[in-house]
Amino acid sequence: MGDGAGIGALRGSTRLAAVIGSPVRHSRSPVLANAAFASAGLDWALVALEVAPGDAAAAVDAMRVLGIGGLSVTMPHKHDVIVALDRLSPDAAALEAVNCVAWEGDELVGHNTDGGGLLDALAAGQDLRPDGLRCAVLGAGGAARSVVRSLAAAGAAEVTVINRTTARAESAAALAGAVGRVGAPADVRDAELVVNATSIGMGAAPGDLGPSPVEPDVLRSGQTVVDLVYLPVETPLLRQAAAAGARPVDGIGMLVHQAARAVALWTGVSADVGVMEQAARS
Amino acid sequence: MGDGAGIGALRGSTRLAAVIGSPVRHSRSPVLANAAFASAGLDWALVALEVAPGDAAAAVDAMRVLGIGGLSVTMPHKHDVIVALDRLSPDAAALEAVNCVAWEGDELVGHNTDGGGLLDALAAGQDLRPDGLRCAVLGAGGAARSVVRSLAAAGAAEVTVINRTTARAESAAALAGAVGRVGAPADVRDAELVVNATSIGMGAAPGDLGPSPVEPDVLRSGQTVVDLVYLPVETPLLRQAAAAGARPVDGIGMLVHQAARAVALWTGVSADVGVMEQAARS
Numbered sequence: 400m401g402d403g404a405g406i407g408a409l410r411g412s413t414r415l416a417a418v419i420g421s422p423v424r425h426s427r428s429p430v431l432a433n434a435a436f437a438s439a440g441l442d443w444a445l446v447a448l449e450v451a452p453g454d455a456a457a458a459v460d461a462m463r464v465l466g467i468g469g470l471s472v473t474m475p476h477k478h479d480v481i482v483a484l485d486r487l488s489p490d491a492a493a494l495e496a497v498n499c500v501a502w503e504g505d506e507l508v509g510h511n512t513d514g515g516g517l518l519d520a521l522a523a524g525q526d527l528r529p530d531g532l533r534c535a536v537l538g539a540g541g542a543a544r545s546v547v548r549s550l551a552a553a554g555a556a557e558v559t560v561i562n563r564t565t566a567r568a569e570s571a572a573a574l575a576g577a578v579g580r581v582g583a584p585a586d587v588r589d590a591e592l593v594v595n596a597t598s599i600g601m602g603a604a605p606g607d608l609g610p611s612p613v614e615p616d617v618l619r620s621g622q623t624v625v626d627l628v629y630l631p632v633e634t635p636l637l638r639q640a641a642a643a644g645a646r647p648v649d650g651i652g653m654l655v656h657q658a659a660r661a662v663a664l665w666t667g668v669s670a671d672v673g674v675m676e677q678a679a680r681s
Numbered sequence: 682m683g684d685g686a687g688i689g690a691l692r693g694s695t696r697l698a699a700v701i702g703s704p705v706r707h708s709r710s711p712v713l714a715n716a717a718f719a720s721a722g723l724d725w726a727l728v729a730l731e732v733a734p735g736d737a738a739a740a741v742d743a744m745r746v747l748g749i750g751g752l753s754v755t756m757p758h759k760h761d762v763i764v765a766l767d768r769l770s771p772d773a774a775a776l777e778a779v780n781c782v783a784w785e786g787d788e789l790v791g792h793n794t795d796g797g798g799l800l801d802a803l804a805a806g807q808d809l810r811p812d813g814l815r816c817a818v819l820g821a822g823g824a825a826r827s828v829v830r831s832l833a834a835a836g837a838a839e840v841t842v843i844n845r846t847t848a849r850a851e852s853a854a855a856l857a858g859a860v861g862r863v864g865a866p867a868d869v870r871d872a873e874l875v876v877n878a879t880s881i882g883m884g885a886a887p888g889d890l891g892p893s894p895v896e897p898d899v900l901r902s903g904q905t906v907v908d909l910v911y912l913p914v915e916t917p918l919l920r921q922a923a924a925a926g927a928r929p930v931d932g933i934g935m936l937v938h939q940a941a942r943a944v945a946l947w948t949g950v951s952a953d954v955g956v957m958e959q960a961a962r963s
Contacts, residue, residue: 409715411700411708411729417747418693426693433691444728447693448747461743465699465730 408437409444415465416445416665419458420473423447427679428471431658434678435670443468443666450476459483459500459507469665470500471658477541484509493548493574496541498657501664510664513542514549516657517594517625523672524652527592527623530554535582535590537612539567542627543596544574550592551575559586587617593624593645600626600634611635620644629654632680651679690719691726697747698727698947701740702755705729709961710753713940716960717952725750725948732758741765741782741789751947752782753940759823766791775830775856778823780939783946792946795824796831798939799876799907805954806934809874809905812836817864817872819894821849824909825878826856832874833857841868869899875906875927882908882916893917902926911936914962933961 418428424447432445450458455476460483462470472480477496481487484497485506491497497509521527534555536543539562550558551574558575559582562568572579587593599612613636618624624640629650637647659670700710706729714727732740737758742765744752754762759778763769766779767788773779779791803809816837818825821844832840833856840857841864844850854861869875881894895918900906906922911932919929941952 409711409726409728411706411711413711413728415699415728415730417697419747424693429691429693429695444691444726446691446695446697446726446728448697448749450747454746457742457746460739461746464736464739464743465701465732465747467730 410442412442414443414468416443416469416471417448417462417467418445418471418473419448419450419455419476421449421452421475423449423473426471426473427654428473428658430678431655431675432471432662434675435659435662436666438671438674439662439666439668441666441668445471452476453479455479456483462500463507468502469661471661472498472500481509483507490514490545490548494541494544496545499661499664501661510660511545512657512660512664513545513653514547514552516655516660517546517627517653518549518553519656519660520652521623521625521648523656525623525646525648528553529592531556532591533557533559533589534592534594535559535561535587536571537561537587537593537595538597539564539571540596543594544571546594546596546627547571547579548574550594551578555592559590561586584613585617587613588619591622593618593622593640595624595626595628595634595636598628600628600636601630603631603635605631605633608635608638611639613639615639615643618643618645622646623648625653626650627653629679651676655679692724694724696725696750698725698751698753699730699744699749700727700753700755701730701732701737701758703731703734703757705731705755708753708755709936710755710940712960713937713957714753714944716957717941717944718948720953720956721944721948721950723948723950727753734758735761737761738765744782745789750784751943753943754780754782763791765789772796772827772830776823776826778827781943781946783943792942793827794939794942794946795827795935796829796834798937798942799828799909799935800831800835801938801942802934803874803905803907803930805938807905807928807930810835811874813838814873815839815841815871816874816876817841817843817869818853819843819869819875819877820879821846821853822878825876826853828876828878828909829853829861830856832876833860837874839872841872843868866895867899869895870901873904875900875904875922877906877908877910877916877918880910882910882918883912885913885917887913887915890917890920893921895921897921897925900925900927904928905930907935908932909935911961933958937961
């Protein structure tokens with residue numbers, strides 16, 4: 400378990416945050432949030448709590464009883480927590496998905512920091528903003544939907560959603576309003592910013608060149624290609640992107656920045672994303 | 682907040698325990714239990730959770746939903762948690778008070794480790810067992826009741842309860858069965874083992890000689906005098922005991938050993954009481 404002695408930093412005054420999910424024991428949230436708390440000198444700690452499917456609302460009630468200071472919410476609870484909250488942020492309401500619960504006064508508010516985390520990561524790491532860019536999003540699940548909405552809100556010229564199931568692609572594209580559309584895999588070539596929000600590439604062996612969510616010939620120089628998959632950090636897609644002259648961006652940045660948004664919502668303090676990124680990569 | 686970086690030892694696999702109470706932020710339980718977990722290489726952590734009066738049963742329900750691995754229970758919840766538990770240990774049932782909740786399979790069992798903690802502390806620290814001893818217990822509250830029962834169960838020849846309110850003294854003395862009796866302050870002189878379980882002496886300034894729960898003239902050589910008050914560690918009573926030639930024993934030992942019993946009930950692992958005592962005294 401590593402640096403066990405350091406658990407001695409927990410004391411009676413320490414405020415608890417938690418990530419709830421099932422399964423949750425492989426969550427990176429404790430490592431990220433605790434690095435943020437420690438670097439900011441915040442007397443907070445985050446643990447992972449396994450909450451069975453169907454118990455999301457009861458977990459929010461438990462948060463109230465136990466005075467837990469904040470929640471990260473992961474699968475399969477992102478929708479089911481909503482009924483137990485007092486309010487939702489506009490993003491969470493539009494997406495009908497919550498990945499962060501924070502106190503505002505004595506009310507519990509649900510937020511969605513995924514898409515905003517990606518924007519923060521692109522701005523901080525690549526000095527890239529989506530204003531006026533043609534964007535392609537691969538996938539139509541929860542992370543994809545959050546990214547689609549955030550790209551449109553940040554002024555993207557076009558957000559093309561590419562997904563095997565057309566109905567789900569249409570639903571996700573609708574979150575981008577007038578700039579949203581459904582596309583085909585070949586449309587990736589037209590995009591300046593490409594975001595993989597499918598799980599394809601997850602768990603690929605180091606050096607593996609497949610599977611990738613796209614054919615290599617749709618990648619080109621002038622593109623920024625972001626993979627939200629971060630295990631492995633260098634996915635087959637990112638290796639293809641680099642080979643094609645595109646700029647590859649791994650998923651650690653979004654992981655770190657969405658967690659930093661959560662820490663800020665819980666504590667009011669801006670986290671040191673450099674320290675968090677170091678913790679995430681170690 | 683001290684060694685903040687060490688909070689990085691918390692990860693997705695870390696099992697959570699908690700102390701619930703109100704107020705709870707000055708609890709020593711996190712320092713004690715986390716020292717025990719770390720020294721045993723256990724991937725566990727304990728935090729303090731403020732639970733409002735009346736919410737004890739809801740906190741136990743929350744423990745089930747969130748999969749919390751163990752609870753320490755302090756004021757004002759020691760009685761109120763009972764209704765939410767599946768079973769009680771014989772001690773907890775007799776005392777109608779629970780200071781520790783542990784899983785046995787999928788059942789939650791309430792325990793009371795106070796009196797047993799004192800016995801462990803006397804055996805480990807003083808090589809003293811209550812068999813055949815005349816004992817006097819000052820006070821008749823929760824800790825006093827647990828101590829009275831444990832002294833009798835360990836074979837004390839006599840357990841005299843001394844308390845301002847006679848009815849409460851009688852109720853506590855009854856927990857010692859045939860060897861229990863109600864006494865007066867002067868009866869302390871006859872006892873070989875004296876335990877202060879009142880709060881008199883708590884918060885006394887260093888070097889202060891009063892207030893003490895007894896008159897100095899009832900203390901004598903041949904006595905062991907234990908003060909369950911541990912803030913300050915050297916209480917006026919203990920200073921009086923030393924001056925009278927009695928053996929003074931401070932309250933840190935019982936604090937440590939009741940916490941060690943809790944750690945063992947939660948994890949099945951024997952804690953390193955030396956490390957815990959060092960943490961408690963630092």
